[in-house]
Amino acid sequence: MKTVAIDPITLEVIWNRLISVVNEQAAALIHSSFTTVVREAGDLSAGVFDRSGNMIAQSVTGTPGHINTMANCVKNYVVPNHPIDSLQAGDTLITNDPWEASGHLFDLTIVSPVYYKGRGVAWFASTCHAVDIGGLTMGGDAAELYEEGLAIPLMKLFSAGEPNAVLFELIRANVRVPDQVIGDIYAQQVGNNVGAKKLIELLDEYDLPDIEAVAQMILDRTETAVRSAVRDVPDGTYTSEVMIDGFDAPVKIACAVTVVGDELKVDYAGTSPQVDRGINVVMNYTHAYTTYTLMATLAPGIPNNEGAFRPVHVTAPEGSILNCTRPAPVSARHLIGHFVSQPILAALSQVVPQQVIANGSAGLWNTMLNGKLADGTPFAYVYFSAGGMGAGPNRDGLSATAFPSGIMGVPVEAIETAAPVLMHRRVLRQDSGGAGEFRGGLGQEMALEILTGQPANHSCMYDRTTYPAEGLNEGQSGAVGEVVLSDGTHPHPKSHYLLQPGQHVVLKLPGGGGFNSPLRRDPQRVAEDVRQGYVSLERAEADYGVIIDPNTMQVDAVATQARRREMTT
């Protein structure tokens, strides 16, 4: 086997090609997918790995909970159990083990080895959210994992190109919408095959035996760049904690970020213990959102691969809600998992305030509806929605935008076409953005009704209904969220209930926190927010100390100055 000298230019060319290859993999997957969860919400990840399972490149689509957990799954679970030389062309492995993969049974991780000139050279993997996996549907209600659906230990999905018929039958028998679930499994396989084909073309073109040398260089360069970014952060330990609603009782997430030279440690000691509800987070998922938040804050331009993870060490006490042990229920783990971003941002704000944003709604609001249509056929539908993001040190927060999750919302017309519901409104929530020199993003409000003429099950997965997103540096908190029925009652925000025909359920999503004192906000910007309806006249005065003439909608400069002086003292 000849060795090929790879200079920085060749490395960049081949690296770009690898990124193009995983994008082609993702394109093929998305195109042949059968579900809106994958296509419209983009709830998937795709990547290429070297022989030993180091993730080298990921597609531009995807969400952190999938990408980084997939990376750990391939390296620490798939490859140790099935070294590439023990498999053959046409083999594909599958698992949904929450602890080893991405934290709940819904996510199917499908991994295929690639062979070139008779030798294993790489892996392609993708993780997609299956629309159903049996069990109690998505939500936090289970007391143990066993209630949450079908568990698939790491096993072959295809052997030498032949489907594992027993497994396919088993899956088909365990899920509510088998055509969609099986269809998406095939779509993931199509993606892996496209990736493999394009990788082999690359090896041919550059006359490479494999991607080991290139991978090594990519990982080393990435690691060096991340270390250099970490070195810019002053040494020290920065701590923070946030409270979130939890299921039956509030949950505390405590974190200590320690910087020593070019290494970074995040420890979650002091975090609440795991609970008997499906909101527990496995270590892999905690790790994923931790590294994502650190990368986005400290090293945003650096690619996300195995090399980026090397200088970062994440720990959480075993048995805590961020490192739960089997057989804890985990179905709605994002409800807690998305929040690890929050104390990290708050901790880092103490040392790199210009690089962070204030806390935001953080947890996606997942609405799951299932029941029977008027003609008796069953339906199940889930969609995700976003509240407001926190403000930055020099800009307002984004309204109704998902963070840290990378998913997208679903249009009302798509929801109403796919599910028997009517949306009565979907508007930005006035005054929900935390006041500050830079205002937090607004949450949104939607009102829903079921159209089947019979009750439907509404499974709620909503947080920040008690504990708001806090502002930074005297910025105020965003509004808390609320779930309320037309009769004025409040369903449990993390359980399920029967939505009656004719009844409306109103979802009020939380807003993001503000940045810096609201008294520093330019009164003209406050007045503009009032004219546009983002802020009410009353809150302009109460929170910002800005007096606006309700007739002209102009700032009363003298009165404002006086009011602000009063508020400062």
Added chain:
Amino acid sequence: MILAVDIGGTFTDIVLLDTTTQQIAVEKVLTTYPDPAVAVLDGIRALIANAGVAPEAIAYVVHGTTLITNTLIERKGAPTALLTTAGFRDALEIGNEGRYDMYDLALVKPAPLVERRLRFDVPERVTADGSVRQALDTAALQDLCGQLYDEGINAVAICFLHAFTNPAHEIEAREVVQKLLPDVAISVSHQVAPGMREYPRTSTTVANAYVQPITERYMARVEDGLRASGVEAPLNIMLSSGGTTTVEAASAFPIRLVESGPSGGALAGVYWGAQVGHSDVLAFDMGGTTAKAVLTKHGDLTITNQSEVAHVHRFKRGSGLPLMVPMIELIEIGAGGGSIAHLNNLGLPTVGPQSAGSTPGPAAYSRGGTEPTVTDADLLIGYLNPDYFADGTIKLDVDAARTAYESLAESLNLAVDRMARGVHELVNENMAAAARVHAAERGLEIRRYSMVATGGAGPVHACGVAEKLGLKRVIVPPLAGVGSAFGFMTAPISFDFTRSYVSKLDALNLDEINAILDDLEREGRGIVEAAGVPPGDVQVQLSIDMRYVGQGYEVRVPFTKQTLTPAHITQMQAAFEAEYKQFYGQLANGVPIEAVNWRIVIASPKPEIGRLALVADESQPDAAYTSRPVIFTADDEATDTPVYRRDALSAAWQADGPLIIEEAASTTVVLPGWAARVDASGCLVLTQKEHKS
């Protein structure tokens, strides 16, 4: 006599074709701001005078413009209001709730074209199946009109939920607004963008309303100017879908004009491909700051209904305003001759998207630029001639280019030549990667395509990009400087409508769908016949977007427009399966198939532009006029390479690469392993002789 005008950002190109002699005359003038009509009219007058043509001899005028795109980018449109279903006025701002760059905490989203206080709720509701749940509250709407008047609104967009399924309320609302505010331009979503998904539909409708008043005024000025110049021929406007239409239809749907320039370029690609005998073409245009590519299959442009305009970050998908109108599928990356090479935060070389543009330009221009650019790299490896660039108007300074590359090369411990060749290759790889992913997203096999290379830097990089994509043939057409305007001439008069009508094939209500298709045909015929196409010449094409139930992306299947009967349903299924299999390799047998969108294209026959009188006679000398060392290979050894002048090559000429062919507008580099010849059409045709292993 056909006249074509293309307004670009810098130049306005005007081309006149004498259809009897097949002679072409060309005029290039600087685009004028703020009123581009000035340059158009001055240029036409000059061209007509120079060519000695009587203005009344011009039978047909076709025009494309970047006016609409610029208005959207610069946000200089009319004061616009949006009327929506009550409770949904924020759809325009809530958008897709996603972030287009996951790692950018300082991400900026494009601001809606209509601020929140000018977005109004109108009580009404249609449900997903098209039934009316709440009647339109016309009294409330009338009150709103008073408010719109007080606000000085010039344009109104109306977008109600599910209006693409049942447009009755939008039609009624338009009537009310029209009556009370007769001077206001009105855009309704079921006409502008009749497809599902309220965010992109609203965004498109709003953008259309926003540019409507300015477009109307501009079109009227150009028409008046033409008449004043003595040109009596009807004015046709180039659409972004590759057809042309009347001024009236263009003024009603100006958002359909957004990418008219590139669609002209792609049409030119199709024309030249056909002249050489190839119908699957990758039109590749590389200029100073960007490279664009378009794939055309069987001579048809690939048209998408999902695109964006006015991006926050020009090359970041998702950072623009979404548009849902038929538009050519365009790949654009920030890699042109002026793109700057630099080290990224990983210490690796990267090219663009920052560009030195034409001012100060590449270091070799000696106009103050010191950054290493792609043009500097092309010069250093010998692809460009320092003494003959841009028709000799710019003298390239090799030493300045070398100086610009020295520190970059040093920081990577590489020789300057290796660095320069590397940058050249990186740009090629970036362009190839963009084309590759684009093809993958559409399930196209790109290797079968022939590249048509244009733009100043296109033919310099064409062979390199082609090799990376596995293309075997590159065509370098003549008239490279006015490619888009020439392409306009080959565009048929056409208009198309896409109607969402979702139904399983086996449950298709044939009466309903036949009625819809007949309506669309009638409406389209009206527009196309108004442009002067005899009814007997009008062609009607139907295509149906189909998918397996549950999927969200459709496969476009052409089908003969006719009165559909139950027998056709089996044929539709077979046609879908054939296309699907080609895309994805395997069918999802047993899953029902549904039709989603029905697209009708009403068109005139394509104008017959025959072979142009361009090729020099064979008495000319064909010999290379000089030679120079050029670096082609990975070992960075220079090869002494013969250099030709394109205008000195006759129709019979052919030679094996490596060689270089220079012309005023560009330089064609023929790599080792490729052969070049002059085609009877006037094109240079480069063919890869053997497949590299």
